[in-house]
Amino acid sequence: MVRIMFDDILKQLCNYYERKVFPLNSAHDLWFKKTENIPDEAAFYIRDRIYEELESFPKNLPKIMWAFYHEWIEAHPEKRAKLNYFNCPDCNEGLIFCRKKNSDDKYIRYVFKCSRCKQDHTPGYPMDSKKGLIEKGYEFEIPFAAPVKRSLADIKKSVGREIPAPNDYDMRPSP
């Protein structure tokens, strides 16, 4: 969300709840930093849901905005792919893909939401840090076939499945 949009929504909320806090202050800067990854197009939906659900100005505005953003994205899953992800050294667009051997000594793929950047909000994936996962024995060197590129969507589909043996891959030499 761009700053001008955030300030506009904030002023509307303040007016609606008769909260006299202008001009915008440093708390508002912090709120903005915590919500700037919410896309602009969700802003009015979030504002209207706050109007509907809250009797008074929210105590924790960023938290309630993210909660209603999650509601919006669940209603509009097609919007998800358009989000701009920011670079995090620990993950891929907010998700950590890894593998671990099961009791039959076979690798299973897992996916976690990255707790370092917290930019993915897909329901159903647990949250953990790369460091924490390494300590729990997860591995990150998944031998994807080179040079065949796999899309993120393909990788997501493979989560929870057994990883094929290396000779199942198309092992052409790297360029």
Ligand SMILES: [Zn+2]
């Ligand atoms: Zn991350």
